[in-house]
Amino acid sequence: MTRFTVDEANIFLSAAFKGRGAQNQVVTMEPGFAVMRLAADETHLRPGGYISGPTQMSLADSVAYMAIMTLTGLEPMTVTSNLNINFLRPCIGAAVIAEGRILKMGQALAVIEVHIRAEGAEKASSHAIVTYALPRKDA
Amino acid sequence: MTRFTVDEANIFLSAAFKGRGAQNQVVTMEPGFAVMRLAADETHLRPGGYISGPTQMSLADSVAYMAIMTLTGLEPMTVTSNLNINFLRPCIGAAVIAEGRILKMGQALAVIEVHIRAEGAEKASSHAIVTYALPRKDA
Amino acid sequence: MTRFTVDEANIFLSAAFKGRGAQNQVVTMEPGFAVMRLAADETHLRPGGYISGPTQMSLADSVAYMAIMTLTGLEPMTVTSNLNINFLRPCIGAAVIAEGRILKMGQALAVIEVHIRAEGAEKASSHAIVTYALPRKDA
Amino acid sequence: MTRFTVDEANIFLSAAFKGRGAQNQVVTMEPGFAVMRLAADETHLRPGGYISGPTQMSLADSVAYMAIMTLTGLEPMTVTSNLNINFLRPCIGAAVIAEGRILKMGQALAVIEVHIRAEGAEKASSHAIVTYALPRKDA
Numbered sequence: 001m002t003r004f005t006v007d008e009a010n011i012f013l014s015a016a017f018k019g020r021g022a023q024n025q026v027v028t029m030e031p032g033f034a035v036m037r038l039a040a041d042e043t044h045l046r047p048g049g050y051i052s053g054p055t056q057m058s059l060a061d062s063v064a065y066m067a068i069m070t071l072t073g074l075e076p077m078t079v080t081s082n083l084n085i086n087f088l089r090p091c092i093g094a095a096v097i098a099e100g101r102i103l104k105m106g107q108a109l110a111v112i113e114v115h116i117r118a119e120g121a122e123k124a125s126s127h128a129i130v131t132y133a134l135p136r137k138d139a
Numbered sequence: 140m141t142r143f144t145v146d147e148a149n150i151f152l153s154a155a156f157k158g159r160g161a162q163n164q165v166v167t168m169e170p171g172f173a174v175m176r177l178a179a180d181e182t183h184l185r186p187g188g189y190i191s192g193p194t195q196m197s198l199a200d201s202v203a204y205m206a207i208m209t210l211t212g213l214e215p216m217t218v219t220s221n222l223n224i225n226f227l228r229p230c231i232g233a234a235v236i237a238e239g240r241i242l243k244m245g246q247a248l249a250v251i252e253v254h255i256r257a258e259g260a261e262k263a264s265s266h267a268i269v270t271y272a273l274p275r276k277d278a
Numbered sequence: 279m280t281r282f283t284v285d286e287a288n289i290f291l292s293a294a295f296k297g298r299g300a301q302n303q304v305v306t307m308e309p310g311f312a313v314m315r316l317a318a319d320e321t322h323l324r325p326g327g328y329i330s331g332p333t334q335m336s337l338a339d340s341v342a343y344m345a346i347m348t349l350t351g352l353e354p355m356t357v358t359s360n361l362n363i364n365f366l367r368p369c370i371g372a373a374v375i376a377e378g379r380i381l382k383m384g385q386a387l388a389v390i391e392v393h394i395r396a397e398g399a400e401k402a403s404s405h406a407i408v409t410y411a412l413p414r415k416d417a
Numbered sequence: 418m419t420r421f422t423v424d425e426a427n428i429f430l431s432a433a434f435k436g437r438g439a440q441n442q443v444v445t446m447e448p449g450f451a452v453m454r455l456a457a458d459e460t461h462l463r464p465g466g467y468i469s470g471p472t473q474m475s476l477a478d479s480v481a482y483m484a485i486m487t488l489t490g491l492e493p494m495t496v497t498s499n500l501n502i503n504f505l506r507p508c509i510g511a512a513v514i515a516e517g518r519i520l521k522m523g524q525a526l527a528v529i530e531v532h533i534r535a536e537g538a539e540k541a542s543s544h545a546i547v548t549y550a551l552p553r554k555d556a
Contacts, residue, residue, distance in 0.1 A: 016186055047155055053200055053219045058193035080192045081526060082499055082548065084223040084362050086389050086407060088382040103405055104366040108525040108550060109498060111364050113405070127381055127391070129364060129407065131499065133525060136553075220387060221360060221409065223501050225528050225546060227521040242544055243505040247386040247411060248359060250503050252544070266520055266530070268503060268546065270360065272386060275414075294464055325433055331497045332475035339470055358470045362501040 002029045003073035009034075009066055012074065024059075026066055032102040034066035037119070039095050051091040056116050056126045059098045060085060064112035064130035067100035077135040081109070084129045091125035093118030100130075108134055141168045142212035148173075148205055151213065163198075165205055171241040173205035176258070178234050190230040195255050195265045198237045199224060203251035203269035206239035216274035220248070223268045230264035232257030239269075247273055280307045281351035287312075287344055290352065302337075304344055310380040312344035315397070317373050329369035334394050334404045337376045338363060342390035342408035345378035355413035359387070362407045369403035371396030378408075386412055419446045420490035426451075426483055429491065441476075443483055449519040451483035454536070456512050468508035473533050473543045476515045477502060481529035481547035484517035494552035498526070501546045508542035510535030517547075525551055 004012075009026040017024070028035035038044065038059055046052035061080055068078055097119050104111040114128040143151075148165035156163070167174035177183070177198055185191040200219055207217055236258050243250040253267040282290075287304040295302070306313035316322070316337055324330035339358055346356055375397050382389040392406040421429075426443035434441070445452035455461070455476055463469035478497055485495055514536050521528040531545040 047215060053222070054193065054197035057196045057200075057222065061192055061196075076186060080226055082223070082225050083192070083196065084221070084407065084501060086221050086381070086409070087219055088389060103364070103402070108553075111366060111405070124381070127389070127407070129362065129405070131364070131548075136525075223362060223546065225520070225548070227528060242503070242541070247414075250505060250544070263520070266528070266546070268501065268544070270409075270503070275386075325493060331478055331500070332471065335474045335478075335500065336471035339474075354464060358504055360501070360503050361470070361474065362499070364499050365497055 002031055002070040004066075004069040005029055008074070009069065013062070024062070029066065029070050031070050032067060032105070034063050034070055034100045036063045036066065036098045037095055038098070040093070049092065051093070051096050051118065051125070053087060056087070056091060056096070057083065057085055057128070059096060060114040060116060060126070060128040060130060063098040063100035064114055064132065067102050067112050068110050068132055071102065071105055072134070075135065078132050080130065081133045082131040085126055086128070087126045089123060089125055091116070091118050093120060095119040106134075107137070110134060141170055141209040143205075143208040144168055147213070148208065152201070163201070168205065168209050170209050171206060171244070173202050173209055173239045175202045175205065175237045176234055177237070179232070188231065190232070190235050190257065190264070192226060195226070195230060195235070196222065196224055196267070198235060199253040199255060199265070199267040199269060202237040202239035202253055203271065206241050206251050207249050207271055210241065210244055211273075214274065217271050219269060220272045221270040224265055225267070226265045228262060228264055230255070230257050232259060234258035245273075246276070249273060280309055280348040282344075282347040283307055286352070287347065291340070302340070307344065307348050309348050310345060310383070312341050312348055312378045314341045314344065314376045315373055316376070318371070327370065329371070329374050329396065329403070331365060334365070334369060334374070335361065335363055335406070337374060338392040338394060338404070338406035338408060341376040341378035341392055342410065345380050345390050346388050346410055349380065349383055350412075353413065356410050358408065359411045360409040363404055364406070365404045367401060367403055369394070369396050371398060373397040384412075385415070388412060419448055419487040421483075421486040422446055425491070426486065430479070441479070446483065446487050448487050449484060449522070451480050451487055451517045453480045453483065453515045454512055455515070457510070466509065468510070468513050468535065468542070470504060473504070473508060473513070474500065474502055474545070476513060477531040477533060477543070477545040477547060480515040480517035480531055481549065484519050484529050485527050485549055488519065488522055489551070492552065495549050497547065498550045499548040502543055503545070504543045506540060506542055508533065508535050510537060512536040523551075524554070527551060
């Protein structure tokens with residue numbers, strides 16, 4: 001069972017971003033797996049009307065964090081150590097879906113695979129691997 | 140000599156972001172090398188008062204693009220294909236400096252190394268390698 | 279249908295490596311997907327008896343190349359431009375299996391996801407994203 | 418002062434690789450910085466006579482490890498967690514030089530930047546960022 005629910009995740013995000021990012025919602029929290037949905041507005045677009053790269057990177061970072069919290073519960077000291085993203089094809093749509101799945105949950109590091117696609121699209125627009133450093137659990 | 144000046148770069152950024160990102164300024168454009176400065180406000184902070192990871196990723200992406208345009212001039216069809224960032228230490232300060240330097244300028248790809256640090260800090264808070272796909276030059 | 283068969287792939291590898299790497303076999307070639315198997319010997323081990331990181335990196339690079347050739351046929355001018363690998367857990371066993379699957383087949387770049395595991399193991403020991411630059415198709 | 422000398426490093430490598438890799442020599446060990454030199458033979462070449470990608474990846478991994486040991490001394494439990502390499506241009510020559518420099522030495526992770534070039538070449542043939550997980554120091 002997830003240790004951090006969809007509702008808890010959305011309250012956390014809303015507080016962390018002080019009301020900004022209301023279009024940014026967690027929609028699934030299962031053990032080792034999280035899904036977020038971003039309703040895009042013009043601040044997320046790049047010239048040409050595509051969802052921008054930074055929007056996708058930010059979403060990849062967030063959904064990876066959520067995937068970890070399905071296993072750890074709320075853990076504010078968890079921080080990103082590496083993010084590697086490949087942009088595969090244009091991301092065009094009114095909303096973006098990001099799925100994060102844990103590849104490894106170690107003592108010091110968690111590694112999460114993220115697929116991002118425009119809502120309704122079959123193929124991913126980007127693919128990221130995100131590594132988070134976990135706080136030390138001291139006895 | 141640079142093929143895209145500091146003034147041209149700032150006009151381009153301002154138009155691309157429609158007035159958002161006024162705190163985001165290009166300060167140096169030399170052949171193969173660009174520097175940007177971001178005056179941070181609360182939208183750039185994460186809990187704890189640090190400059191957030193997504194802020195640094197977005198800045199890395201932008202300064203890499205600027206570094207390319209020092210060599211190509213304005214080239215809107217250039218798009219990010221890969222970004223790999225390592226977060227090295229907390230980024231704490233009122234402004235962030237990002238330096239982008241071309242490692243490779245090929246026919247299909249440009250690879251740029253980016254160092255990001257809090258203004259006044261000696262050590263980098265993050266280090267990124269950004270790859271852009273260049274538009275084909277057809278005869 | 280694959281444009282490069284298992285037999286063609288093994289003949290190619292054997293010629294490219296001049297007899298070295300006989301333990302390195304292609305076992306599956308389907309459109310967009312390739313599997314290789316390496317029978318490990320002591321040259322592939324690191325202290326502790328694990329399959330070494332460089333062995334896994336080399337295998338990731340090869341299986342990604344094979345996955346491309348399922349779509350392109352033999353294409354010697356295709357070269358690796360980026361390889362990003364995360365080591366997830368120790369790789370212990372007499373043989374290693376690498377699966378490469380195309381994420382994107384573009385005009386200039388192909389991006390391949392690779393999972394590597396010890397034969398018989400359920401979980402991946404490493405996960406790689408490999409980008410190859412494709413030769414230009416001129417008219 | 419380095420905590421692991423050039424001589425110690427070469428004895429360690431020779432033992433770890435049981436005599437293979439005699440062409441692989443550590444030539445500089447300074448605090449936070451290491452240089453290795455590989456005298457290439459045909460096993461390091463790919464079709465076309467270039468130094469192969471796996472040869473460069475393996476060297477990047479090794480020199481990063483050496484750079485860490487300049488600060489930690491011999492530490493066999495240090496293991497690679499991520500390696501990201503960009504191939505910038507062909508590596509052609511009788512020997513390859515790899516320089517590793519510590520970007521971050523944390524409690525759990527070390528991040529090392531590696532430049533690889535053909536001996537005598539001015540420009541790097543590849544550039545890697547390597548992350549090692551450090552063993553926990555328990556009280």
